[in-house]
Structures are given as C-alpha cells and as structure tokens.
Amino acid sequence: AFAVESPRPNIVFMLADDLGWGDVGWHGSEIKTPHLDKLANAGARLESFYVQPVCSPTRAALLTGRYPIRHGLQTGVVRPWAQYGLPLDEQTLAQGLKSAGYATAIVGKWHLGHFRPEYLPTRRGFDHQYGHYNGAIDYNTHDRDGGFDWHRDDKVNRDEGYSTHLIADESVRIVEKYAGKQPFFLYVPFNAVHSPHQVPASYMEAYGNLKGERRNYAGMLAALDEAVGKIVSAVEQAGVREQTLFVFSSDNGGPQPGVITSNGKLRAGKSTHYEGGVRVAAFATWDGKIPAGSSVTEPLHMVDWYPTLLNLVGAKVEQKRPLDGLD
Secondary structure, eight states: OHHHHSOOOEEEEEEESSOOTTSSGGGTOSSOOHHHHHHHHTSEEETTEEOOSSHHHHHHHHHHSSOGGGGTOSSSOOOTTOSOOSOTTSOOHHHHHHTTTOEEEEEEEOOSOOSSGGGSGGGTTOSEEEEESSSSOOTTTOEETTEEOOEETTEEOOOOSOHHHHHHHHHHHHHHHHTTTSOEEEEEEOOTTSSSOOOOGGGGGGGTTSOHHHHHHHHHHHHHHHHHHHHHHHHHHTTOGGGEEEEEEESSOOSSBTTTBOOTTSOSOTTSSSHHHHBOOOEEEOTTTSOTTEEEOSOEEGGGHHHHHHHHTTOOOOOOSOOOOOO
16 A cells, blocks of 8 residues: 555656766856756755765665675776676666666666676666766767767667767657656766766857866756756656656766866865765755755765665565665
C-alpha cells in the first residue's frame, strides 16, 4: 500500500562537470546563468552540499549511496581503456527506481567503466543511454585518446554536433516520450564545463572582458545554462512541472580557480579535499513541495540522494550493501 500512496515525481538530476562554486548567479558570478538561477530560486539552494574531489567517485556515490572507498573508486577517474568499473554487485539508483516503475535514462557522461558490456549503463538499470563513456571528450568530434565515444543505447552513434546541444535535445526527447505516461528518472551528467574548453563562438560574445580559457569556459557555461532551460521548458510544455523534482549539482569544485574557474570564497579547487574541491553549487526544486527561495545550510553529501529518492518513491529494494547516505 505504501508504494501506491507515496508520491512518484519525475526526477530530473542534472550534473555539471568541473563547475566552480562561484560561477553561478546565486553566488555572485560574473558569468550569467539565468536558467539555473531561476530554477534554483524556485526551490532550495543547498549551500553546504558536498561531493568527491573528482569525477568518477562522485558519480559512483550518487548511483550507489555509498562512499566510493567501499568499491575501489575513491581516488581517481576511470580512464579510457581502463579494465575496471563500478563493481557489478553494486546496486544502482537506476535499478532501484526501475523497481518502483520508473523509466530510466542517462543522457551525457557515464564515466563508471565500459571495458565489458555488463558494465555499460543499459546493464546497470538504465532503459536508455545516450552520450559518452569517458571524460574530456572533444565536444565536436566526440573523440577521446584516439577512440570515438558517442553512443545510443550502448551502440555507436554518429549524431553530429556540439555535445551540450545533443545532450539537451535528447533530454527533451526523453521528457516528451514519458511525461504523463510513466514516472521517469532522467539523469543528465553534462560533460560541460570540463576541458577541452570548446564552444561555438556565439556563446562567448558577451564575455569579451574575460581572457583566454576563462572566456571559453564562460561560453561553455552559457551553453550549459541554455540546455538546462530547454529541459525545464520541455517539462513545463508537457504539463508535468508540478510532478517533477529537479536536482542540480557539480561533480566537484572548479579546477584552476582564479585562472579558469571561480570557487568564490572557498579554498583551492578540484582534486583537493579543501572546500573548493568538494563543496559545490547545488539545489533541489519541486514546485509545491520544496519552498521557493529557501536554502539548506546543513551539510549534505551526494550519497544522501540514493536513499532519499528511493524512499521518496516507495521503492522496495533488497539492499545488498550497507548505505552511507542518509534520507
């Protein structure tokens, strides 16, 4: 009976890559992020939200509810051609949500292993996969280290275009496919704003005052912000905004703060355990459920989303491993 009574909102979980804490409007950024600001201000800004210092560990924490030291993914990222990944005995958030009747999709960067088919997203609880397996791919050619890395449902896909645009368009398709028909979990891990710092020139026009890579980065963030706006608009046009929980975070703090990114008042950046490496810009928005304009200052960690979301939707999951996350 509990599963029937529990709310089953659509869950749109958006993850930026290497976004600086100080590079969002609500933290006083010189880079404009109007779509992110609007969505953040419609819900709760998570002002003490913590992640891991680099990419793959944070993704593993989200998808398992367990600190990555538990499964060997604590220290580094999964490299191209690496012969390991998120261990197969770890139950993913997507698998848990599927058990509650959710359609599940990952659109963007996986980064949790791809050396054998059973490690790929469609074997780890995702009905749909679109995007890339590795970090730091070329945004236009979709290559990394001499390998082509763009896939749909874990088969090579030759869609051409700037990856942030492709990720936005596919996310819109997923929303249109499921909205109003089945609750959906749309996980959107952008490769933006991670290097290489590539972006169509039009996005940089407003930032002539910025120099070098910082200007490229500003343009990339403008494109990411536009993509977020497109996804939100698709949810609204489908008439399911009030039934949709949006979550946004970065996977770690900004690299090279003061040169390319800004972590604001926080010390240091990516790859460190100082605040600039592990405390990130994040928010959660759900109209009518989370008070607009609110902020949460208690410390939260990426592992907390796993039990929070599974309990929220009434997922009945046999948990093989002890969780570190708290609801």
